[in-house]
Amino acid sequence: KAGVTQTPRYLIKTRGQQVTLSCSPISGHRSVSWYQQTPGQGLQFLFEYFSETQRNKGNFPGRFSGRQFSNSRSEMNVSTLELGDSALYLCASSLRSQNTGELFFGEGSRLTVL
């Protein structure tokens, strides 16, 4: 079956703009998490959604937001972009009912802020 799909794969924005990234989880997976990866900070948890509700949130400013739709697809939005927001944004899905804790990651959306 298809894996986690993230779009767009690459994008370039300028400071002050906003961006929306999309994630389609594996069919049947209802939990979606987002991560930011930078060379300096590594992989950092942004937020987790299940049943259209945010369940957990990492330590990021309010400019970072997300949502989940009834079909489990998720979007994240970053407003008022800063240079430091340049990163690889990764989405992961999972079967929340299973206890293995296995997350399935997409290939990410690479954002460059100029």
Next chain:
Amino acid sequence: DAKTTQPPSMDCAEGRAANLPCNHSTISGNEYVYWYRQIHSQGPQYIIHGLKNNETNEMASLIITEDRKSSTLILPHATLRDTAVYYCIVRVGMNYGGSQGNLIFGKGTKLSVKP
């Protein structure tokens, strides 16, 4: 902060076993040990996890010490495609009310498999 300590890098000859250590001296009784890896420019990939017993799957084996303060991931016959950053993560199990999607990644071990 990550609750694990891993060496920053390791080398392994192709075809040999790769043994990646991880220290998690403050692990709690309800925390599992997970291993993920990230091949360059790809998303992380789940490898294996365990609580206190040794585990084996088609990818690797996980050896957890009796006191659970450290573990070793073993790739029995490393190939060039196993070159990646390997992350050891401890987290509360879902059956103990842990979060499914919130993993705390440290800096991991960069494993280089050489021909």
